[in-house]
Amino acid sequence: MSDMTPVRADDLPAVLDYLRGQTACAMFPLANLETHGLATQSGHSRAMSAWVRYEDGEVVAFLGMTRDGWMLPVLAAGDPLLDAVTAPLSMRSYEWILGEAGAVHSVLDALDLRHHPMGLLRDEPHFLLPLSDLVMPEVAGLLLVPADATRRDLLIDWRSQYNADVHGTSPSVAAERAVVDVDAMLETGSHVLLMQGDTPLAMTGINARAGNTVQVGGVFTPPARRGEGHARAAVALHLAALRDATGAEEAVLFAASDTAAAAYRAIGFSRIGTYTMCRLARPT
Numbered sequence: 001m002s003d004m005t006p007v008r009a010d011d012l013p014a015v016l017d018y019l020r021g022q023t024a025c026a027m028f029p030l031a032n033l034e035t036h037g038l039a040t041q042s043g044h045s046r047a048m049s050a051w052v053r054y055e056d057g058e059v060v061a062f063l064g065m066t067r068d069g070w071m072l073p074v075l076a077a078g079d080p081l082l083d084a085v086t087a088p089l090s091m092r093s094y095e096w097i098l099g100e101a102g103a104v105h106s107v108l109d110a111l112d113l114r115h116h117p118m119g120l121l122r123d124e125p126h127f128l129l130p131l132s133d134l135v136m137p138e139v140a141g142l143l144l145v146p147a148d149a150t151r152r153d154l155l156i157d158w159r160s161q162y163n164a165d166v167h168g169t170s171p172s173v174a175a176e177r178a179v180v181d182v183d184a185m186l187e188t189g190s191h192v193l194l195m196q197g198d199t200p201l202a203m204t205g206i207n208a209r210a211g212n213t214v215q216v217g218g219v220f221t222p223p224a225r226r227g228e229g230h231a232r233a234a235v236a237l238h239l240a241a242l243r244d245a246t247g248a249e250e251a252v253l254f255a256a257s258d259t260a261a262a263a264y265r266a267i268g269f270s271r272i273g274t275y276t277m278c279r280l281a282r283p284t
């Protein structure tokens with residue numbers, strides 16, 4: 001027996017159990033729900049509205065949306081839940097669709113978005129690393145420092161380049177978003193800089209945490225310093241510090257390029273699947 005329903009507070013324990021059963025593919029909705037809850041409970045931008053499909057009393061499919069327009073499906077390709085939520089989703093505003101490749105491409109088909117102008121549609125290799133298997137690269141003379149307000153201008157410049165490179169946004173939009181992104185980083189203390197003396201070499205951060213799993217994101221090396229191993233050093237040092245200080249046990253990430261993928265494999269990450277990032281183009 002199958003039942004499709006909007007998620008209410010009473011559903012949250014079953015929904016969280018479902019998402020925790022596939023944490024690596026569900027980091028963003030899981031972290032959002034654990035931290036900010038449902039949109040009916042919180043006004044936070046990452047609080048979520050969500051729909052689920054039950055089968056024999058258990059959640060078997062999930063689709064959530066944050067207040068700020070991130071759609072996050074965790075379901076099998078072609079799941080019947082998509083047919084049930086087409087109408088309510090068509091009345092909502094969203095910009096991003098993120099998730100396992102089969103889920104995202106099924107959403108695009110169900111919502112008839114294949115011909116919608118895209119700012120970004122990219123399938124990326126999805127990686128997992130048990131932190132007990134972390135391989136440390138050469139890090140002599142390197143250290144991590146918090147990405148704090150004393151370096152706000154640098155962080156905004158780097159994040160603007162990151163948004164243009166990774167998210168495919170125009171320079172003006174990339175710069176606009178960078179200010180918001182950096183202010184969020186500073187508020188949460190999520191990112192760090194790799195330093196050699198007084199010289200910043202690279203940046204990395206944690207975009208989400210659920211239980212003992214962390215989602216690596218925002219990894220950036222300025223163009224003049226690329227090819228020198230700084231990104232892998234930054235990520236490895238940060239993950240080692242989180243493992244030792246907070247008990248983190250595994251890390252997940254997705255790679256925007258073959259170069260990035262090679263760097264992550266070098267410190268122990270293994271591919272577990274494909275993750276799709278879709279950003280619908282803004283109206284002009």
